[in-house]
Amino acid sequence: MNLNTPTFSQFHHQGLALSFFDEGDPSGEPVLLIHGFASNANVNWVHPGWLKTLGDAGYRVIALDNRGHGASDKPRDMEAYRPWVMAEDAIALLDHLGLPDAHMMGYSMGARISTFAAINHQNRIRSLVLGGLGIGLTDGVGDWDPIADALLAASADAVTHPRGKMFRSFADQTRSDREALAACIRGSRDLVSREDVGRIEVPTLIGVGTKDDIAGSPQELAALMPNATALDIPNRDHMLAVGDKVFKAAVLEFYASLAAAR
Template identity: 45%
Template sequence: MPTTTFTAPDGLRLSYTVWEGDGRHRRPVVLQHGFAADAHVNWVGTGVVRTLVEAGFTVIGLDARGHGASDKPHDSACYGQDVMARDVSALLDELGLDEVSLAGYSMGAIVALLVATADKRVRCLATGGVGAGIIDFGGVDTRVVEPEQLADGLLADDHANVPAQVRPFRRLARRTGGDVDALAAVLRASRRTSIPLTEITVPTLILAGERDQLAAQPERLAIGIAGARLVRVPGDHMTAVADPAFALALADFFAYADTGETRFAISSPA
């Protein structure tokens, strides 16, 4: 699983890891993690990489700027999901990839949606951890948590002053050794404009935890993307991605898009 770096268009060094499959699938899977995590926490620790590699896929996990082993400037001008989407496309350039399947979780799902609207090398798309917030706010569902509130909570000295909805992200940032100043800058650059979902024309899977408040009403997101399909899995925002059903649905959907073969039917949105 070699981990290496490349230079983003603005000069930041970004880290990515490659896990080689057995060649059954010609199209690699690119994974973009969620806020305060990194490729290993979001995708290796949850079993997603193992499931995809065992299914024959080569998997590429990118550490978003401000996260993991990538550069972590403290200036919010260095961030934004649109910038991170350009980073994904730059990684495809770096690796000389002509076509990929792309999956993102939470913040990474917003990034993945943006990449899919603009980069024709994305031939199949999956998102997790987002729902109607994409439709109503163009990103994070601010009915659950405001990015500024989350940034303030990460930087707070006293845990007792941190709102309940912010605490899971604060715990995650500390567990992963995250740079909270960089993470706060990421949050303060969060986008609040609509994503042109009608420009997404590739097969798309929406994965949503049954108790994930940040992925509420995922059927609205699925209906907003032509032909998108919806699968609900057990768990909340922090646990749904680790449920085996998440990785299995992802592997099956990408296998079906790649070869037409699958082990179980994936339901269409109601």
Template identity: 40%
Template structure:
């Protein structure tokens, strides 16, 4: 990443919780905000595997927040810091802090769901990207929440190689805070299909061919008035490491 230095900044969100964001590329370029997934960080999702650098190389101003409870952002342990839709509200707080009105917006997994929550609550990016997120993960958030709650409340008990063990191993690599991450689960809000179908923003839906963690991504693209579906190699954990993810996002946003 030597070609594009990364600057890290902090700001106070709507309720005073301090959040971090990382920036790469041309400060005068077209802004694109990319939101990482649950348990992850901006560094792991977007920087480590070169996706952000590909966008920077195309002249974008790449803005990569760390979600509340994740990465270099604050990780409060007070349940009151995790009201419903707080991640969506943090997203709007960042847009306001940066004064962004003409921008692109996207995310992977929980970042994709957060992007969608912003869209149905009035965000108007030029284009949007929903990656690693299927219809069930948008309309019925409890399903995945139950899985993660089981992992976070039974750490150290899973059979080596199991899905839960792999999830816990990922938590260790990102130095996640189990208490803060448990509280994040109470912030999830379901989105009815009718609200998804009302989104007018041109949207790329991109997911791994073996990623069924959140239901069908094709069904999301089919619901959207201006949705297009791209399948890349991999499952939910591996697709984010693939160069095809960054390539698909660049082609859509720079096309």
């Protein structure tokens, strides 16, 4: 077992080969990690230290390369990236591993995917951690069409839109398939109704950086849910909040409290 360089495997769902790792204590409580847009399991969860943090705490740590990302297959049809479709990939991974349920933690787009998984398969989700996405889950996070345009631009030098430039740079750093990502950003933005959010009864922690200009208020989202707590991640923006020590400590405390309550 190596908590720094995990071994990836593949499974198949809906005709796609999807890449994942399964590390940590095989007898520990399973935590399924769902990464954000233009990222992958390594960039979102290994490099910022989540695999080591959760593994050292005794958890079984599972992470998926979402379709269109990392080593998973990369369809070019935006309909393949609806968040409820991508949520089925996560549930299919639990099936593949023979797990009846797991804690689920998603960041940004991964938080949206995790929410749809909880709405449609609440019995498979022990708890939710939603990072980098607050009330934007229900109210929207702004106009993302310029991001798709930036990803498809012939040259990064031609991109002037600030958020588009940020994600174009991130996609280039992760050596992503920019055409697949453009389809993904167009297909994965469906909002969740406030009514559906209110039906999620599993314990939920919502963590957002105080300098995040994308996610929206975690307090407003938590107020819609019957069993949710909001966390401010101090002085972190959307990109930096994911690996913050305050966030990690809060998640470990959240999981410990759930174990103590059983």
